Amino acid sequence: SQQGEEDPQALSIQEGENATMNCSYKTSINNLQWYRQNSGRGLVHLILIRSNEREKHSGRLRVTLDTSKKSSSLLITASRAADTASYFCATVRTSGNTPLVFGKGTRLSVIA
Amino acid sequence: GAVVSQHPSWVICKSGTSVKIECRSLDFQATTMFWYRQFPKQSLMLMATSNEGSKATYEQGVEKDKFLINHASLTLSTLTVTSAHPEDSSFYICSARDSGQGVGEQFFGPGTRLTVL
Numbered sequence: 001s002q003q004g005e006e007d008p009q010a011l012s013i014q015e016g017e018n019a020t021m022n023c024s025y026k027t028s029i030n031n032l033q034w035y036r037q038n039s040g041r042g043l044v045h046l047i048l049i050r051s052n053e054r055e056k057h058s059g060r061l062r063v064t065l066d067t068s069k070k071s072s073s074l075l076i077t078a079s080r081a082a083d084t085a086s087y088f089c090a091t092v093r094t095s096g097n098t099p100l101v102f103g104k105g106t107r108l109s110v111i112a
Numbered sequence: 113g114a115v116v117s118q119h120p121s122w123v124i125c126k127s128g129t130s131v132k133i134e135c136r137s138l139d140f141q142a143t144t145m146f147w148y149r150q151f152p153k154q155s156l157m158l159m160a161t162s163n164e165g166s167k168a169t170y171e172q173g174v175e176k177d178k179f180l181i182n183h184a185s186l187t188l189s190t191l192t193v194t195s196a197h198p199e200d201s202s203f204y205i206c207s208a209r210d211s212g213q214g215v216g217e218q219f220f221g222p223g224t225r226l227t228v229l
Contacts, residue, residue: 033217042205042222043156088155092218097209099146100218102156 005103006089012109019076021106023089024069030092032065033100034074036085043088046074051094081112114140116208118221125196126229132192133224135206141186142208146218147179150203162189186211196228 006023013019025032034046049056049065049072056063062075076083086107090100115138125131135145143164148156160181161169168181178200180192189208193200205223 035220040203040225043220045217045220048217090156090218097144099158099161100207101158102148104155107153 006087006106008106009104010107010109012111013079015079015081015110015112017079019079019083019108019110021074021087021089021108023072023074023103025072025089025091025103026070027091028094029067030094032063032072033090033092034061034063034072035088035090035102037088037105038085046087076108079108079110081110084108084110114138114208114210114217114219116206116219116221118204118206118224120224121222122225122227124227124229127197128195130192130194131196131226132190133204133206133226135189135191135208135221137187137208137210137219140208140210141212142189143186143211145183145189145206145208147181147189147191148205148207150205150223156205159191193226196226198228201226201228 029051031050033048035043037043047058047063049063060077065072086105088102088105090102117136119134145162147159149159150156158171159174162181162183164183164186170176183189203223203225206221207218209218
C-alpha cells in the first residue's frame with residue numbers, strides 16, 4: 001500500500017523558477033528518498049535523507065524532513081526544461097529490511 | 113552505484129500466455145528483491161518481496177498464483193505472469209538492496225513494459 005501523499009499532484013512552472021513538492025507519510029521511518037521518473041522510463045534516485053537529518057542538499061536540490069509532522073519537501077532551484085518529470089517520495093520503515101513505499105507523485109512541467 | 117538489470121525491457125504477448133521477467137543485481141548480492149507494478153500516470157505499487165531461497169511475500173490483493181516469483185540466487189529473481197490478460201499490461205519494475213549495506217539505497221531496474229493483446 002502507498003505510504004502517503006505528495007502535493008501538488010501536478011505543477012507547471014517557467015524555466016528559471018523554483019519548484020517545491022511536498023510529501024507526507026504515515027509511519028515511523030528509517031529514511032525518505034526522492035526519485036525522478038521521465039515518462040515511460042525507469043527511476044532515477046535523487047537523494048536520501050535519514051530520519052535523524054533535517055535538511056540535505058545535492059546540486060540544485062534541497063530536501064527537508066520534519067519527522068514530527070511526518071513530512072518532507074523537495075525544492076528544485078533554477079528549474080530547467082530537462083527537469084520535467086514525475087517526482088516521487090518513498091519511505092523505508094524503521095524496522096526490518098522493508099521495501100520502499102512510494103507516494104503518488106508530483107508531475108512537474110517546466111516550460112521553456 | 114550498484115546496477116540492477118531487467119530482461120526483457122519490453123514484451124508483447126497474446127492473452128493466455130505466460131511471461132517471465134528476469135531481475136539481476138550485477139555487482140552486488142541481494143538477499144531480498146522487490147517487485148513493483150506501475151500503471152500509466154500512477155505511482156509504483158509494491159507487489160511482493162522476493163527472498164532468496166524462500167517463498168515470496170505478497171502484498172494484499174496480489175495473486176501469488178498469477179504472479180510467480182522465484183529468487184533462486186543472490187543475484188537473480190524472476191517474475192512470471194501466468195495466463196496473462198490485457199489488464200496485466202503494465203510497467204513492472206524490480207529493485208534490490210545490497211545485502212551488506214543495511215537499510216540503504218534501494219537500486220531499481222529499468223523496468224519491463226508488458227503489453228497483453
